[in-house]
Amino acid sequence: MTEVKEDTKAEPESPSRGQNEATNKIVELIRMRRSIRHMTGERIPDDDLELILDAARYAPSPENMQQWRFLVIREDEKMKRLIADISQEAARYVFGNFPYEATQGRLWYMPDTSRPGTYEEMRDGSLFRYPEKADAVIVCCASETWHDSTAMYPNELCGSVVVGMGVLNMWLVAHSMGYACAYQAVPFADKRHVEYICEKLGIPRTWTPLAAFCIGIPEKPRMLGPSRFPLESSFYEERWGIPYVRKALRKSSKDK
Numbered sequence: 001m002t003e004v005k006e007d008t009k010a011e012p013e014s015p016s017r018g019q020n021e022a023t024n025k026i027v028e029l030i031r032m033r034r035s036i037r038h039m040t041g042e043r044i045p046d047d048d049l050e051l052i053l054d055a056a057r058y059a060p061s062p063e064n065m066q067q068w069r070f071l072v073i074r075e076d077e078k079m080k081r082l083i084a085d086i087s088q089e090a091a092r093y094v095f096g097n098f099p100y101e102a103t104q105g106r107l108w109y110m111p112d113t114s115r116p117g118t119y120e121e122m123r124d125g126s127l128f129r130y131p132e133k134a135d136a137v138i139v140c141c142a143s144e145t146w147h148d149s150t151a152m153y154p155n156e157l158c159g160s161v162v163v164g165m166g167v168l169n170m171w172l173v174a175h176s177m178g179y180a181c182a183y184q185a186v187p188f189a190d191k192r193h194v195e196y197i198c199e200k201l202g203i204p205r206t207w208t209p210l211a212a213f214c215i216g217i218p219e220k221p222r223m224l225g226p227s228r229f230p231l232e233s234s235f236y237e238e239r240w241g242i243p244y245v246r247k248a249l250r251k252s253s254k255d256k
């Protein structure tokens, strides 16, 4: 592992320009990362967990203010179960009222053989109990009061972006080591649940919990995917509504 020196005056070596071996590795990591919700309950070696947590610190943040706090719950199994109970209850409320046929194509990316079963697990909320089987349940919090100017982005934009960037760093490092990760937002969807959890964990009102990010040992490997929309459907070129066309699909530069 390369030692990263912080706060030194020495110029860092810049990576070589253009695609290279490191690019291939990171692109593959990004493409293969999945939400893995079935965990065994076993522990991750402490060193590995610390390396994962440390990756969050290197995420960017406005003015480098690092307005995130990550509360790592590892030993308190009762608390993990409580978060699992709340997650299941919240998910049951969100998903439980609609028969599969009435949803707007939810789980469209799954094979026919597993889609109805997974949807049932969403409806009864059991799919969301995974915090109880995670080694580390990390309650990720954003700050509402980090800046002295009143003309700053609202927290729900800025705070979420900052926390999200930190989480993705941890996720990629954990994934590179074969661990399971999943981002559990449902226990924080209802203000009453937020208040209850904050009180139990001692989270002050100036911090907003956004998610319980769970890391553990995967029960089984996951299929590839879910597939993503193609570049053309999420990227526009020069003006809104003009689909970005992949290089492979361009006949000539005039086709732009």
Ligand SMILES: Cc1cc2nc3c(=O)[nH]c(=O)nc-3n(C[C@H](O)[C@H](O)[C@H](O)COP(=O)(O)O)c2cc1C
Pocket: 033, 034, 035, 036, 037, 128, 182, 183, 184, 185, 186, 187, 225, 226
């Ligand atoms: C902001 C956000 C909220 C999410 N909320 C939940 C959640 O509450 N529970 C859950 O199990 N997964 C949650 N996810 C994970 C997504 O369901 C998942 O990333 C998506 O289906 C794509 O699957 P993949 O992560 O395997 O690529 C969330 C992801 C994000 C970024």
